[in-house]
Amino acid sequence: MRTPxxxxxxxxxxxxxxxxTRMALPSRAASSRGVHAAWSAALQRGVxxxxxxxxxxxxxPPSALAENELRALADGQFKSELVQPQCFATSCKRQTEACxxxxxxxxxxACTAKCLGDAQCTVGCFARYGNTVxxxxxxxxxxxxxxxxxxxQPPGADSPLEAPPxxxxxxxxTPASMAGxxxxxxxxxxxxxxxxxxxxxxxxxxxxxxGRAAGREVSxxxxxxxxxxxxxxxxxxxxxxxxxxxxxxxxxxxLQFDNTPGSRRTAHTEGKMFGLTFWENWYVIGQxxxxxxxxxxxxxxxxxxxxxxxxxxxxxxxxxxxxxxMPSIYRIAREAGMDPTRxxxxxxxxxxxxxxxxxxxxxxxxxxxxxVVSPAARAWSPxxxxxxxxxxLTVDAMEYxxxxxxxxxxxxxxxxQMYEVQEFDENGFRVPVQRRx
Numbered sequence: 001m002r003t004p005x006x007x008x009x010x011x012x013x014x015x016x017x018x019x020x021t022r023m024a025l026p027s028r029a030a031s032s033r034g035v036h037a038a039w040s041a042a043l044q045r046g047v048x049x050x051x052x053x054x055x056x057x058x059x060x061p062p063s064a065l066a067e068n069e070l071r072a073l074a075d076g077q078f079k080s081e082l083v084q085p086q087c088f089a090t091s092c093k094r095q096t097e098a099c100x101x102x103x104x105x106x107x108x109x110a111c112t113a114k115c116l117g118d119a120q121c122t123v124g125c126f127a128r129y130g131n132t133v134x135x136x137x138x139x140x141x142x143x144x145x146x147x148x149x150x151x152x153q154p155p156g157a158d159s160p161l162e163a164p165p166x167x168x169x170x171x172x173x174t175p176a177s178m179a180g181x182x183x184x185x186x187x188x189x190x191x192x193x194x195x196x197x198x199x200x201x202x203x204x205x206x207x208x209x210x211g212r213a214a215g216r217e218v219s220x221x222x223x224x225x226x227x228x229x230x231x232x233x234x235x236x237x238x239x240x241x242x243x244x245x246x247x248x249x250x251x252x253x254x255l256q257f258d259n260t261p262g263s264r265r266t267a268h269t270e271g272k273m274f275g276l277t278f279w280e281n282w283y284v285i286g287q288x289x290x291x292x293x294x295x296x297x298x299x300x301x302x303x304x305x306x307x308x309x310x311x312x313x314x315x316x317x318x319x320x321x322x323x324x325x326m327p328s329i330y331r332i333a334r335e336a337g338m339d340p341t342r343x344x345x346x347x348x349x350x351x352x353x354x355x356x357x358x359x360x361x362x363x364x365x366x367x368x369x370x371x372v373v374s375p376a377a378r379a380w381s382p383x384x385x386x387x388x389x390x391x392x393l394t395v396d397a398m399e400y401x402x403x404x405x406x407x408x409x410x411x412x413x414x415x416x417q418m419y420e421v422q423e424f425d426e427n428g429f430r431v432p433v434q435r436r437x
Contacts (some may be wrong), residue, residue: 081149084149137275152307161260166283167283171286173287175257182296184314185315185321186346196348199352200229200231202229205228226254234246265281276306278303292328312338319351341418
């Protein structure tokens with residue numbers, strides 16, 4: 001998981017936000033068409049400045065280096081030279097208008113603007129309101145057209161000889177050794193590695209000429225050194241007046257293994273998340289012995305145009321922790337300078353009992369959808385007594401005005417670190433049941 005990291009600028013109220021706080025609720029006789037027309041007109045007037053404010057206020061990156069770079073760029077103030085207003089109406093007109101017509105897109109922008117640089121808060125905003133319309137407007141205004149000048153990093157991947165060095169020696173890894181399904185069971189960076197239901201599927205054929213001949217679209221022909229990686233993860237989605245939902249995303253990356261003599265990394269990849277491009281270096285720094293359950297210990301460094309980041313995770317062949325390999329995993333983590341007891345334990349219970357042949361999204365087609373729980377799961381609310389147009393306006397106003405920080409805190413607060421898993425001691429060995437608290 002990579003969070004778009006953008007500069008911080010405090011105490012700016014987005015114009016569209018103000019417009020909604022002033023808008024009077026219509027009478028019961030107002031038609032649904034009239035309500036929607038008024039709402040749309042207000043958004044059309046405010047979406048461009050709202051977008052600029054949101055992009056300049058969005059999440060500060062987790063690393064101190066990137067945070068300093070971005071703060072130096074914005075200097076804690078709204079810099080007019082960072083924004084080209086005419087660009088929204090010319091180069092990104094279609095995306096801006098689409099966002100103005102999409103409630104979740106404008107709510108997502110208002111939400112991230114109110115986070116004032118808190119990364120976890122911003123991730124919560126994407127969990128609640130993220131969709132392809134929001135992705136499109138971010139991609140156009142930041143990367144494609146440069147309406148918002150916030151880049152602190154040059155575009156493009158690191159070279160194999162100039163990539164950051166690994167924290168410990170690499171172990172041999174090939175496309176064949178990574179093929180198949182892997183589950184992320186432990187993660188190091190809470191902002192990126194600890195989301196629920198993480199399964200990655202590696203398929204060398206789909207990244208080769210054979211996959212292309214079979215009619216499957218691939219972005220780059222990288223032959224036998226590349227594998228397609230299907231990335232799955234989930235986040236809770238809580239919305240006003242709605243039952244609990246799950247934001248589930250399936251992304252695709254092409255992981256290219258390096259064969260340059262002296263390469264510092266195992267492989268590298270490029271992909272998009274929330275409309276923004278990321279480039280990553282992967283380092284396989286540990287794996288199981290022949291007598292242990294299969295696992296891979298992966299460290300990575302990466303960047304977007306806005307920041308650099310790092311993380312690490314453990315792959316296993318099943319959704320559960322590989323119990324008999326935990327001492328080796330703990331040892332590898334410490335050899336790399338990481339505290340294994342501070343890794344998170346990824347919640348993969350969604351995969352329990354799921355049939356292997358369950359329907360899957362089509363390969364190479366990005367999917368980001370909310371799976372709505374049955375309405376019976378939600379208790380009756382006073383909002384249910386309102387006429388539909390009034391209820392919609394009320395819900396919209398509540399979502400535009402609410403403080404997004406508590407949901408972000410709740411989202412990350414549910415993560416469980418390994419020291420809280422009583423089954424293992426500080427060295428990864430099993431603790432007898434009678435000694436567990």
